[in-house]
Amino acid sequence: MLFLGRSESFQSGTSPEVGRSGGDFVKLGHWRNAIRSMRVAQIRGFARLLILFGRSRRGAGLIMRARRSRVIRPVLERLLAFHGTFPSIEAASACAVRYVPESHDHPKQMSLHSEFAQVTRESDYPVLFFLAPIASELRSVFDLGGSVGNLFFQLDRHLHLSSDLVWTVHDLPFKRNAMVEFARSRDEGRLRFSDEFSSASGVDLFIVAGAIHFFEPTLGTLLARLDRFPKHVIINRSPFSNLDDIVAVHDGKLWVNPCKLHGIDKFCSAMRGLGYELVASWPVHERRTRVPLFPDCDGTYRGFYFRLTEDPERA
Ligand SMILES: C[S@@+](CC[C@H](N)C(=O)[O-])C[C@H]1O[C@@H](n2cnc3c(N)ncnc32)[C@H](O)[C@@H]1O
Known part of the structure; x- marks a missing residue:
């Protein structure tokens, strides 16, 4: 998302919103949705993999060790995004809505x-x-x-x-x-x-x-x-x-x-x-x-x- 916005603004020399036709916005929207869908699929796939791995004793032990590591945990959290853990429901909400906007209102x-x-x-x-x-x-x-x-x-x-x-x-x-x-x-x-x-x-x-x-x-x-x-x-x-x-x-x-x-x-x-x-x-x-x-x-x-x-x- 960030990459698309930046490249567009470099071409026009202005902010991405200025001087763009309706068609460009639609295209940009499609790209954003496609990239978001891929990221959500990656998050869900990685979460499933970790859950499967954690079902074995050895896997569970390794995940618990990784969870305590100040180096590995941030990497896992980045890959897990909304499938990570949070300090509060408000923090979880702020993260989740960036990937899947619908919640109790669906x-x-x-x-x-x-x-x-x-x-x-x-x-x-x-x-x-x-x-x-x-x-x-x-x-x-x-x-x-x-x-x-x-x-x-x-x-x-x-x-x-x-x-x-x-x-x-x-x-x-x-x-x-x-x-x-x-x-x-x-x-x-x-x-x-x-x-x-x-x-x-x-x-x-x-x-x-x-x-x-x-x-x-x-x-x-x-x-x-x-x-x-x-x-x-x-x-x-x-x-x-x-x-x-x-x-x-x-x-x-x-x-x-x-x-x-x-x-x-x-x-x-x-x-x-x-x-x-x-x-x-x-x-x-x-x-x-x-x-x-x-x-x-x-x-x-x-x-x-x-x-x-x-x-x-x-x-
Ligand atoms: C899984 S549904 C359960 C519905 C019903 N009690 C049942 O057993 O089938 C969870 C419900 O909790 C409601 N809910 C979630 N957060 C809430 C909140 N902060 N205050 C009041 N209701 C909330 C949702 O809107 C939803 O209707």
Whole structure:
């Protein structure tokens, strides 16, 4: 990209934008896209290679040594670009957008989530198991990263949730219309959309499926901001780290989503610190996130069920 811009400006003796016809811009755009596509293919190819190499003990050992080397690591990071690791989700985002601009806003995600409303995935069964005994008591639910509200429809099919229930979806603001429209198309009046995390205060159930890895703070830190803690907290279908926190990028090919694999120990101890007991946790085998530079991180997707035991101040 840099090379093309410079050569053009040398020819004209001005900046690349001055004195150029529309056709030149189109050509320049094509070249830029072609070069970007090649670079993205190189990044993905190298990441795959490293992941494959890291599956052997010897390969994993070598990558871990390279990761600690002040000389080799920058070279690997350059080759991995958005498949590297980052100090924060913001830094991961700034890198990823230069290669693949689409993220949570890709329209295919919306249609995918609408389809998920019709199916019960393997990882939904532990949630159904733990919710079945308390489903009839639930009157308020906060669904973090709830997209079009697909989780509600999927669970309601089995649990027949109360007609008095208010199910609040909290997602990025641009998802509001899609959620509202989806609920309307199904003649469902129990769903609401909220931009405010504070709407989670004191709910019967706080649920987050496939989304806690998109949040920088640990869940304990998020919940600590609430005036009153939710009674039941279910986290499902997110990749976690058996090591410390790792910020990486989840590559959905058409889109990329910066994410944080929260370290399990820190994650659970923050919840215990708020007065929650861990009732159960389960692995989710439907998918796995592999981080090329961290072959020692298992990246297994997991689910957790926490129940509030004590909250003298806030319950
Ligand atoms: C993989 S989808 C999960 C959708 C649904 N919960 C499910 O299990 O099928 C992740 C969702 O998290 C949402 N999300 C990502 N970052 C977010 C943020 N900062 N605040 C609110 N929602 C966010 C995305 O827009 C997306 O709808």
